[in-house]
Amino acid sequence: MNGDLITLGRRIRHHRKRLGLTLDQLGERVGVVGSQLSLIENGRREPKLSLLQALAAELGVPLADLLSDEAPDARTALEIELARAQQSPLYASLGLPAVPASRSLPQETLESLVGLHRELRRRAAESIATPEEARRANTENRLAMRGLDNHLPELERLAEETLATVGHSSGALTHRSVSLLAEHLGFTLIYVDDLPHSARSVTDLENGRIYLPPASIPGGHGLRSMALQAMAHRLLGHTPPQSYAEFLQQRLEINYFAAACLMPQTASVAFLSAAKQRKDLSVEDFRDAFGVTHEAAALRMTNLATAHLDMRVHFLRVGEDGAIYKSYENDGLPLPADVTGAVEGQLVCRKWAARGALGRTNRTTEFYQYTDTPAGTFWCATQTGKTDAGEFSITFGVPFSDAKWFRGRDTAMRQQSRCPDESCCRRPASELAERWSGAAWPSAKLHAHILSPLPSGKFPGVDENEVYQFLEAHAG
Structure with a gap:
C-alpha cells in the first residue's frame, strides 16, 4: 500500500466530511459506488486521474489540494502515521493484527498507539549497529575507560566476593572452581559441539544450564572465561540491551569480571608489586602465574x-x-x-x-x-x-x-x-613513486562486514532463531 495514497484518501475524506456528505452520496455524484470510494479513502485503491478531477470538482477544492502530501489536520496526521506504521515490515514481523485508523478510534487510543510505534521504531533503530554507530559507541566506551584508568573497583570487589564462595584465594582458577561457581548460582556447565555459530555460549535460564564449546579446546583459559562471562550477566543483573552502546558496556563488564576472577586483584597486585620491586615486571611471568593467555x-x-x-x-x-x-x-x-x-x-x-x-x-x-x-x-x-x-x-x-x-x-x-607525518612510513620513497606511479593498479581487499550492520534483535550479532532451536533441541 502506497503511503501517498493514505494521505490522498484522508484528504478526500476530510473534505467529504466538511461538506456533510456520505460515501454513497459523494460516490453517486462522481460515478462510483460508496464501497469503492471507501477503499480510496483508506488508501487501498489508487483512483484514476479522471476520478480525482471529478472528486476535486464536487468537493470544491483545487486538484492540487487533494494531491498535497500534508495531512489536513492534527487528528488526520496521527491516523496517517498509524496506518503507515502498521504497513511497515517492522510491524509485520510481529505478526499482530492491524488496528483500523478510523474516525471511530478514540483520540487517547490513537495517540497511545502512535506513541508505541514511535518507540518501537526507535528501539529497532538503536539495536541495529551500523559501522558508524558501532565505532562511535566503541570510541565513547574507550574514552570513558581511559578516564577511569581502565579500573572498575566495584567489579573487582564482586569478583573477589564471588571467588570466596568457593574458597578460592590464590593461584590459577581451575575448571573445578569455575564449575562450583556455576553451581552456586544455580547453573550447570554443559559442553557441546553444536553451539549456534553466532554465539560463544548460550545460557538456558529456565533449566539452569550454560552451554559451552567442547572441553577439549587447547589451553582451557577460553572456556573458563566464557563460563565466567555467562555468569557475570546474572550477577550484574543485565537485561537485553536496548542500544548498541549498552551492548558494548555489558560486554566490557562481563569481560572485566571474568578477568578479575581469573587474575584476582589481591593476588595479582601482590605478584606484580613484588616483580616491580625486583625491577622484573613481565607480561610473560604474569601470564604463566595465572594460566591465562x-x-x-x-x-x-x-x-x-x-x-x-x-x-x-x-x-x-x-x-x-x-x-x-x-x-x-x-x-x-x-x-x-x-x-x-x-x-x-x-x-x-x-x-x-x-x-x-x-x-x-x-x-x-x-x-x-x-x-x-x-x-x-x-x-x-x-x-x-x-x-x-x-x-x-x-x-x-x-x-x-x-x-x-x-x-x-x-x-x-x-x-x-x-x-x-606521512613521510615516516606511509609515503613511498621518491624513487619507487617515480618508478611505479601510473604503472600500478592494485585491487583492494573488500571487508564486506564493514559495510553491513550487525543483525538486529535482543543481542546484536546473534541469530536468535538458531539459538532458540538449539535450546529446544537440548531442553529434553
Whole structure:
C-alpha cells in the first residue's frame, strides 16, 4: 500500500466530511459506488486521474489540494502515521493484527498507539549497529575507560566476593572452581559441539544450564572465561540491551569480571608489586602465574597498573595488516585515529614494535623496543600469535621513565617514529613513486562486514532463531 495514497484518501475524506456528505452520496455524484470510494479513502485503491478531477470538482477544492502530501489536520496526521506504521515490515514481523485508523478510534487510543510505534521504531533503530554507530559507541566506551584508568573497583570487589564462595584465594582458577561457581548460582556447565555459530555460549535460564564449546579446546583459559562471562550477566543483573552502546558496556563488564576472577586483584597486585620491586615486571611471568593467555594477562595489567602500581600504560592488539583491533592508553602514546576519534581499523606506524615483531623470525619470546615518537619515548614488550584469521601481535608498554621496572629494559632496539607525518612510513620513497606511479593498479581487499550492520534483535550479532532451536533441541 502506497503511503501517498493514505494521505490522498484522508484528504478526500476530510473534505467529504466538511461538506456533510456520505460515501454513497459523494460516490453517486462522481460515478462510483460508496464501497469503492471507501477503499480510496483508506488508501487501498489508487483512483484514476479522471476520478480525482471529478472528486476535486464536487468537493470544491483545487486538484492540487487533494494531491498535497500534508495531512489536513492534527487528528488526520496521527491516523496517517498509524496506518503507515502498521504497513511497515517492522510491524509485520510481529505478526499482530492491524488496528483500523478510523474516525471511530478514540483520540487517547490513537495517540497511545502512535506513541508505541514511535518507540518501537526507535528501539529497532538503536539495536541495529551500523559501522558508524558501532565505532562511535566503541570510541565513547574507550574514552570513558581511559578516564577511569581502565579500573572498575566495584567489579573487582564482586569478583573477589564471588571467588570466596568457593574458597578460592590464590593461584590459577581451575575448571573445578569455575564449575562450583556455576553451581552456586544455580547453573550447570554443559559442553557441546553444536553451539549456534553466532554465539560463544548460550545460557538456558529456565533449566539452569550454560552451554559451552567442547572441553577439549587447547589451553582451557577460553572456556573458563566464557563460563565466567555467562555468569557475570546474572550477577550484574543485565537485561537485553536496548542500544548498541549498552551492548558494548555489558560486554566490557562481563569481560572485566571474568578477568578479575581469573587474575584476582589481591593476588595479582601482590605478584606484580613484588616483580616491580625486583625491577622484573613481565607480561610473560604474569601470564604463566595465572594460566591465562598473553593477551588476557596484558589487558589485565592495564586494569591494575595505574591504580595499584602507579604507572600509566598502553596496550595494542594489531593484525598482520597493521590495523588496530584493540587498544588502550593513558600514557600519551599517539594512537592513530580517524576524524571521529575511533582507532579501530587504523594502521599503526611501521616503526612500532607492534608491526616490527611480526617480521621477526624468532618469536618464541617477547620482543622489546624503545620508540621515539612526537609525544615522547615509549618502551614496550610485544608477543606474536596466530589464529585462523591470521597473525597478530600483543603489545604492552609504558613511557620511558617507567621502563626501569620491566624485564627487557636493557634492549638496544630503538626506532624513531614521526607518524602521523606521512613521510615516516606511509609515503613511498621518491624513487619507487617515480618508478611505479601510473604503472600500478592494485585491487583492494573488500571487508564486506564493514559495510553491513550487525543483525538486529535482543543481542546484536546473534541469530536468535538458531539459538532458540538449539535450546529446544537440548531442553529434553
